[in-house]
Amino acid sequence: xxxxxxxxxxxxxxxxxxxxxxxxxxxxxxxxxxxxxxxxxxxxxxxxxxxxxxxxxxxxxxxxxxxxxxxxxxxxxxxxxxxxxxxxxxxxxxxxxxxxxxxxxxxxxxxxxxxxxxxxxxxxxxxxxxxxxxxxxxxxxxxxxxxxxxxxxxxxxxxxxxxxxxxxxxxxxxxxxxxxxxxxxxxxxxxxxxxxxxxxxxxxxxx
Numbered sequence: 001x002x003x004x005x006x007x008x009x010x011x012x013x014x015x016x017x018x019x020x021x022x023x024x025x026x027x028x029x030x031x032x033x034x035x036x037x038x039x040x041x042x043x044x045x046x047x048x049x050x051x052x053x054x055x056x057x058x059x060x061x062x063x064x065x066x067x068x069x070x071x072x073x074x075x076x077x078x079x080x081x082x083x084x085x086x087x088x089x090x091x092x093x094x095x096x097x098x099x100x101x102x103x104x105x106x107x108x109x110x111x112x113x114x115x116x117x118x119x120x121x122x123x124x125x126x127x128x129x130x131x132x133x134x135x136x137x138x139x140x141x142x143x144x145x146x147x148x149x150x151x152x153x154x155x156x157x158x159x160x161x162x163x164x165x166x167x168x169x170x171x172x173x174x175x176x177x178x179x180x181x182x183x184x185x186x187x188x189x190x191x192x193x194x195x196x197x198x199x200x201x202x203x204x205x206x207x
Contacts, residue, residue: 011041013050017058025065034068044075046110052078059084072132074109077118082125089158091130092119097152101142116152123155134162134201136183138173146183150190161187162201177206 002008014020037043043055056078059069063085070089071077077090092115096102102112123129131153136146141164153159163170163180170176184200191198 011045011048011051013048013054017054018061021058021061025062025067029065029067032067034070035062036070036072039072042073042075043071044073044077046075046108056080056084059088063088074106074115076110076114077122079118079121079125081122082127086126086128089128089130090119090122091132091160092116093132093134094149094153095133095136096142096144097149098142098144101144105137105142119153120155123157128158129156130158130160130197131156132160132162133187134160135164135167136162136180137164137167138170138176138179140173141167141169146186147190150187154194156196158197158199159187159191160199160201161204163204165203180204181206 037055037058043051043058045051052075055071059071059081062069068085068087068089070091071081072091072093074093077092081088081090094112094115096105097112097116099111102109119129119131133146133149150159161184163183173179184205187198187200190196
C-alpha cells in the first residue's frame with residue numbers, strides 16, 4: 001500500500017509473482033483458457049527492464065503448463081517473445097501516431113514508431129499480433145486521420161477499436177455518436193478488405 005501520490009506514481013515490482021504462480025497454477029490450470037497481461041498495469045513498462053524480465057518469466061512459466069497468454073503494452077515488445085508459445089498473442093495500444101499527442105496524453109510510454117516496430121518484428125517472426133485502438137478520441141480532443149493509423153499497422157492480424165469514455169469533452173463534440181459510428185465502420189471496412197480479424201468494443205456503435 002502506498003502513502004503518497006508520488007509513491008503511487010513510482011512502479012514497484014511484485015517480486016513474488018513466480019512463487020504465487022507456482023501455488024496457483026496447479027489449482028487452476030484446468031479452468032484457465034488464457035491469461036492476459038494485463039489491464040491493471042503494463043507488462044513491458046517503458047524504461048523498467050526488471051518488469052519486462054519478470055513478465056517474460058511469467059509468460060514462460062504459464063506456457064510450460066500449456067496456458068496461452070495474451071499481452072497488451074504501451075511499451076516495447078521484446079524479441080525474446082518469439083521463443084515462447086506460438087499460441088500467445090501480442091498487442092500494442094495505438095490511438096494515434098502523432099508524438100505530440102503521446103507526450104501530452106501518454107507520458108512515459110514508448111514512442112509510437114518504436115511500439116509499431118517491435119510489433120512488426122514479432123509478426124515477421126510468425127507471432128500472432130494485434131492492436132488496440134482504444135480509447136479513441138474525438139476531434140475536439142485531438143484531430144487526426146484514422147486511415148493513417150490503420151495503414152501504419154496493416155501487417156497485424158487483428159484490430160480492436162473502441163471509443164473514449166468517461167471524458168466530458170467527448171459529449172461536448174457535436175455529432176460524437178456519428179463520429180464513432182463512422183470510425184468503427186472505417187475499421188470494419190479496412191479489416192474486411194485486408195482479411196483481418198476485428199472487434200468493435202461495446203458502446204462504440206450507437207443509434
